[in-house]
Amino acid sequence: KPCERAGPLLRPALALARALARTCSRFSTSGAMAGGVAEDAAEHREGVRRQLKEAMVARDAQDVESLRTALEAACEVDPTMEDVKPARGLLQRMEAETRPLTFTDVSAFDTETLQAATTREEVANILMKCMKLSLDSGFQAEILAEFHYHNFMFCQRQKFRAETTSTFLSIMNVLHTRAIVKEKLAKPRAHVLFEELLRRHCRTLPPYSFGAFTEAEALMAREFAGTGFFRHYDMYAFAYTGREDLRLSTIEERVALKVPKVVALHKAFEVDPREVPELKELFLTSEDEALMSDFAGGLHLPSGGLSRGGGSLSSLHSATAPRGGATSGLARGVPGKDDGQKAAIEAAIDEALTAKLGGHMARLAKHPLA
Secondary structure (H helix, E strand, O other): OHHHHHOOOOHHHHHHHHHHHHHHHHHHHHHHHHHHHHHHHHHHHHHHHHHHHHHOOOOOHHHHHHHHHHHHHHHHHOOOOOOHHHHHHHHHHHHHHHOOOOOOOOOHHHHHHHHHOOOHHHHHHHHHHHOOOOHHHOHHHHHHHHHHHHHHHHHHHOOOOHHHHHHHHHHHHHHHHHHHHHOOOOHHHHHHHHHHHHHHOOOOEOOOEOOOOOHHHHHHHHHHHHHOOOOOHHHHHHHOOOOOOOOOOOOOOOOOOOOOOOOOOOHHHOOOHHHOHHHHHHOOOHHHHHHHHHOOOOOOOOOOOOOOOHHHHHHHHHHOOOOOOOOOHHHHHOOOOOHHHHHHHHHHHHHHHHHHHOOHHHHHHHOOOO
């Protein structure tokens, strides 16, 4: 009102201010409503998630339906919730473990065909086809074929119905697969598994169990499994036990040579030095001894030994001369010759001795007898 009395110029500004006030009020109201809806949605999502987490602790067949309901609610709220995928895997595993085994491996038609078969080969072929076995797989397939055959013959002796026969064959197949092949269970745990499978098929409680066995039939099945499968449980387990032998050997790599161990010396360790190859050059050989015997008659080796030089050989020649100043045989053979002829004879003697002795001169010079 004060603004209206102020004049017609302020009326447009007043109208604009009132319009802005109404717009702000409308936006604040819608924002509060949107915030409340978001909080409710978040609270609902959290409640669904908690319900799914609680249902995921399911262990028995009675818990399958509650898990399935919680999973469906979670998928409606948020399919990308982090607990949806683990819950779906748990549900699939529990459905596989808790569903009735009647007519799963051996259908009703195959069961009737088995009961009408008259030969062992015909029964074995039908069972191998139903259990998906092939003799080409090795001895384990042969063991399983015998296993299923004896299980079927037990059902025939007890005159089981078709659904009971099919259920018992599937129970024994699941028991062997889980206890022996996949999970490698101990015998007590395998007993527990067999009792769970048998109890699930002893009373009719859809969808959790199917009463394929009566109490009397269940008792006979327990006795047969105890005297057959569980009595030879270790043998069945051994057939699926792989063994790998690993042989290790250590090799010591050394930078320096290994120091030999110190051993005591004994008289028996003594060797003849003449037989040591490294010491042979220090001793006379048979050729040296023969050469020495040639000069044994009055030969006197000079203190300097023999050498290839003419001086030592001349000394050897002079040492072979007879004592008392007599001339040698060679000198007597050439009487009246001058000193030049004598020097030529000595040179010839030196040359002959050098060719004869060869490399023995240095060795004779070093000999202790020299």
